[in-house]
Amino acid sequence: MNRRQFLKNSVALAGAAAAASLAAPAGEDIRTGIIGTGNRGGHLWRSLVNLDGVKMVAACDLKADRLDKALSVASRDNPTGYSDYRKLLERKDIDAVFIATPCDLHVEMAIAALQAGKHVYCEKPRGITPESIARLLKVARSSKTVLQVGQQMRYGPQLRETIAKIHEGVAGKIIMVKAQRHAGNDLDHDGPSADWFFDAKRSGDVIVEMAVHNLDVCNWAINCRPERAAGFGGVGMWVNEPPGRTSMDGYTLSYEYVNGVKMSFTQVFFHPRGLPGNGQYFYVYGTKGAVDVSGARFYPMGRGEPQVLSTAQRLGGEPQLQAFYDCIRNGAKPVANVNIAAVAALTVACRQGHAQQ
Numbered sequence: 001m002n003r004r005q006f007l008k009n010s011v012a013l014a015g016a017a018a019a020a021s022l023a024a025p026a027g028e029d030i031r032t033g034i035i036g037t038g039n040r041g042g043h044l045w046r047s048l049v050n051l052d053g054v055k056m057v058a059a060c061d062l063k064a065d066r067l068d069k070a071l072s073v074a075s076r077d078n079p080t081g082y083s084d085y086r087k088l089l090e091r092k093d094i095d096a097v098f099i100a101t102p103c104d105l106h107v108e109m110a111i112a113a114l115q116a117g118k119h120v121y122c123e124k125p126r127g128i129t130p131e132s133i134a135r136l137l138k139v140a141r142s143s144k145t146v147l148q149v150g151q152q153m154r155y156g157p158q159l160r161e162t163i164a165k166i167h168e169g170v171a172g173k174i175i176m177v178k179a180q181r182h183a184g185n186d187l188d189h190d191g192p193s194a195d196w197f198f199d200a201k202r203s204g205d206v207i208v209e210m211a212v213h214n215l216d217v218c219n220w221a222i223n224c225r226p227e228r229a230a231g232f233g234g235v236g237m238w239v240n241e242p243p244g245r246t247s248m249d250g251y252t253l254s255y256e257y258v259n260g261v262k263m264s265f266t267q268v269f270f271h272p273r274g275l276p277g278n279g280q281y282f283y284v285y286g287t288k289g290a291v292d293v294s295g296a297r298f299y300p301m302g303r304g305e306p307q308v309l310s311t312a313q314r315l316g317g318e319p320q321l322q323a324f325y326d327c328i329r330n331g332a333k334p335v336a337n338v339n340i341a342a343v344a345a346l347t348v349a350c351r352q353g354h355a356q357q
């Protein structure tokens with residue numbers, strides 16, 4: 001990786017993102033629109049119907065069938081449909097905008113929405129190149145509206161309790177983290193997202209599009225940011241499937257954090273379901289023992305019994321959505337703020353090849 005560029009960008013994060021300060025008037029509905037009503041956008045949009053004080057007034061998508069579906073989900077509020085997101089952003093009566101388009105469009109759309117004075121909930125990743133991440137940070141820094149990023153794992157009750165215990169020192173001083181995201185199959189080659197997902201220039205590759213969640217949890221647990229990284233990956237199983245594919249189907253990475261913690265991460269799409277060790281996990285090794293973060297358990301060194309660190313729900317619905325509206329109403333800075341999301345995006349996106357694109 002290009003370490004100098006990584007450090008330069010990380011330093012730029014330090015002063016970033018002023019706290020949001022444009023609180024919405026109490027008691028008024030927050031008039032909301034959405035750009036991108038596909039798989040993720042459709043899910044977020046359906047969840048918003050259940051929130052009090054939210055009026056769903058506009059939706060935008062290039063695909064008519066997806067747009068129609070979104071408009072019917074929110075028929076209670078009689079939303080207007082758009083195919084050009086700039087037309088949606090021109091509306092002065094829209095307070096908040098969700099962005100759930102392919103990854104390469106996030107920065108351009110989030111900047112346009114912030115500059116139009118909207119509160120913004122933008123899906124992860126924060127950007128797919130160090131240059132675009134820095135560009136959005138600059139705009140977010142001078143913006144008075146809320147910018148929350150779709151790193152919803154930061155809101156999961158069980159993860160929050162477990163990682164708080166790690167920070168309190170349950171495992172002693174953290175030495176090493178081992179994490180993975182292993183699947184038994186590839187994503188659907190003919191599915192609705194196949195038009196961008198397998199194109200690394202659009203998705204940022206699977207490490208950016210998917211593993212940004214996992215590597216953000218590692219950053220959070222380690223309570224630091226990586227300083228150096230090295231890795232290898234490619235396409236081993238799904239060669240040219242779908243045709244023209246440029247995204248990897250497997251890679252392995254090593255990181256060294258500023259505080260000295262070492263981390264190893266792998267993601268594969270060819271882990272047979274019958275082979276033990278499928279799925280996602282995060283093991284945090286410390287001087288007193290190790291924490292299985294997904295299992296919320298601490299395993300002491302020696303023969304001691306495992307200790308349950310949290311009995312809360314792992315993700316607990318969509319608490320990040322209510323939190324977004326709470327920030328709009330009380331002017332607070334989101335948990336999944338632009339700084340956290342930028343460090344996560346730089347953790348995954350700062351590869352020399354991508355930095356030069």
Ligand SMILES: NC(=O)c1ccc[n+]([C@@H]2O[C@H](COP(=O)([O-])OP(=O)(O)OC[C@H]3O[C@@H](n4cnc5c(N)ncnc54)[C@H](O)[C@@H]3O)[C@@H](O)[C@H]2O)c1
Pocket residue numbers: 035036037038039040041060061062063066083085100101102103105123124125150151152192193194209
């Ligand atoms: N936070 C999470 O857990 C999570 C989960 C899944 C996806 N995502 C993220 O959400 C984003 C969307 O992923 P998806 O799975 O919903 O993909 P998708 O392909 O199902 O949906 C994207 C939608 O954006 C629309 N679109 C593309 N260009 C547009 C434009 N210029 N104007 C308006 N609409 C446009 C497409 O027509 C499509 O309907 C990605 O960034 C992905 O990483 C986040």
